Amino acid sequence: MNIALILAGGSGVRLGADVPKQYIEVKGKTVITYCLEVFGAHPSVDAIQIVAHEEWRESISKQMTKTILDKFMGFSAPGSNRQYSIFHGLRDIVQYAKKTDVVIVHDAARPLVSASLLTSCVNMCKEHDGVLPVLPMKDTVYLGDGRQITSLLEREKVYAGQAPEAFVLGKYYEANERLLPDRIGQINGSTEPAIMAGMDIAMIPGEEGNFKITTQADLERFKAVMA
Secondary structure, eight states, X not given: OEXXXXXXXXXXXXXXXXXXXXXXXXXXXXXXXXXXXXXXXXXXXXXXXXXXXXXXXXXXHHTOOHHHHTTEEEEEOOOSSHHHHHHHHHHHHTTTSOTTSEEEEEEXXXXXXXXXXXXXXXXXXXXXXXXXXXXXXXXXXEEEOSSSEXXXXXXXXXXXXXXOEEEEHHHHHHHHHTTTTTGGGGOOSTXXXXXXXXXXXXXXXXXXXXOOOOSHHHHHHHHHHHO
16 A cells, blocks of 8 residues: 655745645645645555644645545644654554555645656655655755855765655654654654665656745746646
8 A cells, every 4th residue: 555644734934924835725726735636646546644733624624526535544743843743644654554555755835746756656665665756956066164165065966855755664664763752853854764774765856847835936836837
């Protein structure tokens, strides 16, 4: 079984909107609904678990289509940071899924994920412990201390990670559990616990169009795509 874990617990403060970015309506549908429709329609996605605050759950449910409802397993409570939210979702998922199943971690604020990228993530987990879509760096990358450049990184070896990130459920759950109670709060990327646990994580090409809505400019870009 392949389970999508959709993260919708963020506050969206960087966007400066009255509501979190994932609940902003564009052409009559919220951003998270566009995201959920992709997972609901994908033949390789068997179940959907959503991390969301209670105050938004009714709004999410009202816009669910039948394809989403048929796969929807329930809501999970957000945590104090993104990785804690993931762990809360994993903790609920392991109650109904097997250790050998695959969990697909994705942000509700990335509504333009393609079906082909989802397929690639699922397929790579047949041969690896997990997979991370990446984009190559276009600019030269430097390390600095805030005042001066301290070293130069090889651009060809530096990548920007995207979502969805997919993992073998049992191994990924255990990797996160090992970081409790404090270290998990210091994690910035979903794949970090897997790497720290020595899991075999493959890289696949990401997609420029699979951007995360973080700023007002991102939102306007999404509106333009929908138009």
